[in-house]
Amino acid sequence: MKNKNIAIVGATGAVGREFAACIESRGVPVKSLRLLASARSAGRTQTFRGQTLTIEELTEGSFDGIDIALFSAGSGISRQYAPIAVKAGAVVVDNSSAFRADPAVPLVVPEINARRIASHKGIIANPNCSAVTALVPLWPVHQANRVKRLIISTYQAASGGGAAMMQELEESTRAHLDGRDYAPKVVKYPYAFNLFSHNTAIDMDTGYNDEETKVMTEARKIFEDDAMAINATCIRVPVLRAHSVSMTFTCERPITPGEVRALLEKAPGVKVVDDWANNYFPMPKDASGQGDVLAGRIRKDLSDPSGHSISMFVAADQLLKGAALNAVQIAELV
Numbered sequence: 597m598k599n600k601n602i603a604i605v606g607a608t609g610a611v612g613r614e615f616a617a618c619i620e621s622r623g624v625p626v627k628s629l630r631l632l633a634s635a636r637s638a639g640r641t642q643t644f645r646g647q648t649l650t651i652e653e654l655t656e657g658s659f660d661g662i663d664i665a666l667f668s669a670g671s672g673i674s675r676q677y678a679p680i681a682v683k684a685g686a687v688v689v690d691n692s693s694a695f696r697a698d699p700a701v702p703l704v705v706p707e708i709n710a711r712r713i714a715s716h717k718g719i720i721a722n723p724n725c726s727a728v729t730a731l732v733p734l735w736p737v738h739q740a741n742r743v744k745r746l747i748i749s750t751y752q753a754a755s756g757g758g759a760a761m762m763q764e765l766e767e768s769t770r771a772h773l774d775g776r777d778y779a780p781k782v783v784k785y786p787y788a789f790n791l792f793s794h795n796t797a798i799d800m801d802t803g804y805n806d807e808e809t810k811v812m813t814e815a816r817k818i819f820e821d822d823a824m825a826i827n828a829t830c831i832r833v834p835v836l837r838a839h840s841v842s843m844t845f846t847c848e849r850p851i852t853p854g855e856v857r858a859l860l861e862k863a864p865g866v867k868v869v870d871d872w873a874n875n876y877f878p879m880p881k882d883a884s885g886q887g888d889v890l891a892g893r894i895r896k897d898l899s900d901p902s903g904h905s906i907s908m909f910v911a912a913d914q915l916l917k918g919a920a921l922n923a924v925q926i927a928e929l930v
């Protein structure tokens with residue numbers, strides 16, 4: 597990215613701030629960084645590499661001279677402004693779901709399908725955060741012994757709903773502990789000391805919510821395996837910033853927990869945390885602030901006596917590998 601001019605759209609948001617932090621912490625060489633947000637934030641400042649940068653209002657002219665634009669301001673903004681950025685000559689790495697299902701847009705997790713980046717026509721989509729969390733540790737298994745069926749349940753943090761949802765979790769928890777009433781503003785459910793089915797729309801035909809549908813369709817697209825059977829249940833939990841996923845998968849041939857562990861020990865982007873003696877396994881607290889997907893509880897699925905099925909539990913920082921880090925890795929490869 598030497599001599600590249602970078603723009604961040606949604607720079608004040610939960611993921612947007614992490615874009616800048618990842619560029620800084622990874623020592624990515626950048627010629628200039630432009631921070632873009634709504635008119636509400638224009639004029640505020642953020643520090644980047646010791647410099648004070650002023651946030652600008654996103655407009656149609658924001659992308660003049662920009663080489664790479666990292667978007668995380670919601671699907672509507674991506675749909676409206678990503679084509680404008682591409683027209684201005686930028687490559688867009690988009691964290692929203694706006695273009696993920698478009699067959700012409702690569703949907704990339706660098707550890708899995710970095711080669712897809714080369715086929716981009718201006719926009720590269722960053723996958724759903726739960727999909728990234730589940731698929732990074734599943735990919736080495738899938739390559740060694742095809743996963744033909746996958747059942748996952750997610751435990752998703754507030755960060756996936758943006759800065760406002762994180763704030764709601766903190767404020768409602770504080771109110772609960774103080775014995776005060778709290779009227780939810782961002783989600784329609786009490787969040788403190790509670791969990792709820794993912795706050796996206798339910799498909800009235802299937803009963804699956806949007807998040808579940810995204811995880812299922814994106815997994816097939818990223819693995820390039822339309823025949824993989826997947827079932828997802830997505831749940832929002834009162835955790836601030838790392839997602840966890842419980843998964844059970846069935847492979848084409850018999851597979852042992854030892855084989856899975858050995859594959860994961862050498863998999864890029866994965867750290868095995870599987871300490872049976874001490875009951876120490878992946879936790880969102882440990883996953884937060886670092887870039888690996890933590891994988892553990894690797895065990896035989898006892899409900900499948902054929903020996904083809906394994907259960908495991910994984911956790912990853914939703915704001916990093918689930919969003920900003922994955923996007924910055926893509927940008928580096930671009």
Ligand code: A2P
Binds near residue numbers: 608609632654
């Ligand atoms: P702002 O802070 O000015 O509202 P999050 O994902 O944490 O909810 O953050 C959403 C990001 O998208 C924020 O940076 C927010 O900026 C930005 N955003 C929301 N609406 C617009 C808009 N109309 N134009 C530009 N940026 C927007």
